[in-house]
Amino acid sequence: MSKFDQIRAAESKLLLSTYDRNPILFVGGEGMYLIDEDGHHYLDLLSGIGVNALGYAHPVIERAIINQSRALIHTSNLFYHEGQAELALRLTERTGLDRVFFANTGTETWEGAMKLARAHAGLLRSEGRQIGTKFLALEQSFHGRTFGSVSTTHKAKYREPFGPVVPGVDFVRFNDIEDLRAKFSNDVCAILVEAIQGEGGVRPLTQEFLAEARALATSTGALLAVDEIQAGMGRTGKWCSYQHYGIQPDVTTLAKPLAGGIPLGAILCTEEAARAIHAGMHGTTFGGGPLACAVAIAVIDHIDQDNLLLHATDVGEYFVTQLRSLATKHETIEDVRGKGLMIGVELDSADLAKLTVAEMLKRHIIINCTSDTVLRFLPPYIIERTHVDTAIAALDEIFTQHTAAFSGAQTTHAAGGKHLG
Numbered sequence: 113m114s115k116f117d118q119i120r121a122a123e124s125k126l127l128l129s130t131y132d133r134n135p136i137l138f139v140g141g142e143g144m145y146l147i148d149e150d151g152h153h154y155l156d157l158l159s160g161i162g163v164n165a166l167g168y169a170h171p172v173i174e175r176a177i178i179n180q181s182r183a184l185i186h187t188s189n190l191f192y193h194e195g196q197a198e199l200a201l202r203l204t205e206r207t208g209l210d211r212v213f214f215a216n217t218g219t220e221t222w223e224g225a226m227k228l229a230r231a232h233a234g235l236l237r238s239e240g241r242q243i244g245t246k247f248l249a250l251e252q253s254f255h256g257r258t259f260g261s262v263s264t265t266h267k268a269k270y271r272e273p274f275g276p277v278v279p280g281v282d283f284v285r286f287n288d289i290e291d292l293r294a295k296f297s298n299d300v301c302a303i304l305v306e307a308i309q310g311e312g313g314v315r316p317l318t319q320e321f322l323a324e325a326r327a328l329a330t331s332t333g334a335l336l337a338v339d340e341i342q343a344g345m346g347r348t349g350k351w352c353s354y355q356h357y358g359i360q361p362d363v364t365t366l367a368k369p370l371a372g373g374i375p376l377g378a379i380l381c382t383e384e385a386a387r388a389i390h391a392g393m394h395g396t397t398f399g400g401g402p403l404a405c406a407v408a409i410a411v412i413d414h415i416d417q418d419n420l421l422l423h424a425t426d427v428g429e430y431f432v433t434q435l436r437s438l439a440t441k442h443e444t445i446e447d448v449r450g451k452g453l454m455i456g457v458e459l460d461s462a463d464l465a466k467l468t469v470a471e472m473l474k475r476h477i478i479i480n481c482t483s484d485t486v487l488r489f490l491p492p493y494i495i496e497r498t499h500v501d502t503a504i505a506a507l508d509e510i511f512t513q514h515t516a517a518f519s520g521a522q523t524t525h526a527a528g529g530k531h532l533g
């Protein structure tokens with residue numbers, strides 16, 4: 113039995129069968145590439161689901177890990193260490209928010225944001241305001257897998273096996289202002305959104321919808337919480353995707369790329385929201401440890417030093433332009449959308465989308481498919497135009513070879529015209 117077959121057999125016996133893994137064993141990485149056990153290089157346009165912002169084996173991350181792990185890895189939050197305030201300053205400056213709570217993962221930050229909204233509404237009630245405990249979330253949203261987060265995640269397949277989930281969540285139709293107005297009331301303690309939905313198919317909110325959410329929340333004292341776990345930390349060319357709208361939330365959450373591959377999450381909020389929290393109400397053992405903070409500081413400083421926000425904007429625009437020109441050639445492409453290096457390509461066939469991911473992998477290029485028909489690209493911020501060209505050539509070849517077999521029969525959008533503007 114090969115080493116790979118041994119590992120696969122052991123996993124299938126020993127692990128919960130939550131994942132349907134690709135049959136590849138990665139043992140290393142370098143820059144934009146993952147390296148398998150036979151030394152094959154794979155161009156990674158997914159960066160471990162939006163995590164490896166600086167790619168693999170980046171010297172800045174390596175140095176931060178070596179230095180900090182020699183000094184101090186963990187203290188618990190019973191004591192001070194050098195990293196939290198320094199990182200919090202960088203995050204507050206970049207998000208326009210005032211205070212930070214550090215956690216470990218995306219879902220943990222979202223749980224904390226929901227608890228903060230409930231606690232804040234409780235504080236307002238104690239001050240005589242009329243405000244309830246309900247949450248409004250959006251259809252197609254994804255906020256994580258723990259109970260609170262999964263309760264605000266729209267897809268039934270994530271919630272239903274675990275029911276009853278947390279009650280008091282209403283889902284608003286995506287970008288439907290009338291539905292938002294109809295469902296909003298004094299009963300709502302927070303409106304919960306992603307400014308650009310990730311899992312939901314790389315779908316941006318409209319300016320009007322986010323502005324209305326902001327106005328409604330302000331009118332009652334409810335919080336507007338924007339989940340930036342996937343879109344934040346520079347991926348879209350700005351530190352947070354809500355900054356493209358010029359609209360400030362009361363709360364935001366960061367995680368995936370925050371510490372370049374080391375688990376770290378952060379909840380950020382306004383001074384007003386922070387009034388609701390006092391010592392002992394919320395906490396975490398590992399969150400904001402010295403190692404994760406040191407790496408996050410190094411990642412942020414490197415993003416600034418190498419102008420990677422500008423680079424993400426630039427290469428992202430090039431990527432989208434190339435994809436749109438591919439769309440003029442291949443009918444199967446229904447839409448190309450995204451900001452910076454968060455890009456989705458919607459196909460007219462779920463089967464073709466699935467096949468495309470597999471065919472790309474055969475060509476040693478990693479992408480994924482979300483919401484059945486959307487090819488998703490979340491490359492490291494260090495991607496160059498030549499990597500884009502490689503991906504476009506591969507997609508062109510795959511669509512040329514395989515579209516015929518799927519067109520018509522598998523169409524999922526009956527009369528959908530192209531939206532390439």
Ligand SMILES: *Cc1c(COP(=O)(O)O)cnc(C)c1O
Nearest residue numbers: 217218219254255256310341342
């Ligand atoms: C990935 C993701 C989460 C959950 O993060 P985990 O670290 O997997 O818990 C929440 N919200 C969004 C928008 C995400 O993309």
